[in-house]
Amino acid sequence: MPHRRTHIVLLAVALLASVAAPAQAGESKSERIIALKEGIKFYRQATWRWQLLMEERRTSTRYHEEWAKGSGYLQWLAKLWKQRSAKVKRLAQNPPHKRQWLCIHGYEGAWNDPNSPYYGGLQMDLEFQSTYGPELLRRKGTANNWTPLEQMWVAERAYRTRGFWPWPNTARYCGLI
Helix, strand or coil: CHHHHHHHHHHHHHHHHHHHCCCCCCCCHHHHHHHHHHHHHHHHHHHHHHHHHHCCCCCCCCCHHHCCCCHHHHHHHHHHHHHHHHHHHHHHCCCCCHHHHHHHHHHCCCCCCCCCCCECCCCECHHHHHHHCHHHHHHHCCHHHCCHHHHHHHHHHHHHHHCCCCCHHHHHHCCCC
């Protein structure tokens, strides 16, 4: 949905501007506070989305922005959630075995390979997907609809108990088993 992505990007740019910039001329205090609260919510949800992907515990919150009155505290809180989001995103973009998954992918299918019985760039079958990525399977469909990072993180979940054995031939080609 290109239109939805464009809307999300525009929202993110507006939120960044409201967090980073001083109040604009003509902007009321209540508009500024609303924008800051939206920024906090945006970055908190982004943080939690990355943590869910990595299966990390969600950063807790007490939703202080709900009863905060001053924009100074809200600016600080928005900046805090923005920093948390950036840190978690950086971690999520580098799965522990990223180089190995990219090697395996090089011998498997395209990241968006829709051909049954194996889907995506790491050629995951439905049982594998439902075992290690049930929330993605439920929300987005088969692995060919997942991002490469999502596919690698699901593979990381399997790696914790099975190593690289679900990919015996390609893992061998990559010198992993």
